[in-house]
Amino acid sequence: MEIYTLGTSNRTLEEFLEILKEYKIEAVLDVRHWPTSKLFPHFKKENLEKFLKENKIEYFHIEKLGGYREIGYQNYMKTKDFKEGLKELIEIAKEKKSAIICAEKFPWKCHRAFLSQELEKKNFKVIHIIEKNKI
Secondary structure, eight states: OEEEEEEOTTOOHHHHHHHHHHTTOOEEEEOOSSOOOSSOGGGSHHHHHHHHHHTTOEEEEOGGGOSOOTTOHHHHTTSHHHHHHHHHHHHHHHHSOEEEEESOSSGGGSTHHHHHHHHHHTTOEEEEESBTTBO
């Protein structure tokens, strides 16, 4: 089973959509703890969800997988909330070609790296999209 990861970074909505279409993504799984952006308001949850719906891509905010945990993300991964969030993500990813998104462009600089390790343990092939034609 494949799953993709992608950082919103400083992309325009058009660039973001181009990437999603290039990889035929059907569902965006937002793992930002706070799904908002002052610098890039088009990635605010409400705006992104509306835009994706208009482009026939489903949007899911999985807050239980968000970063910025006081106890540290690796410790948080041992909690019931994390396990519930991971289960939700896996259920969606089994049904739809999915991309996990966060704000950070590079997955090794954010909690998507830890999520990826967990998914690989569950036999997912995790593909990190850096740019449209660069994984």
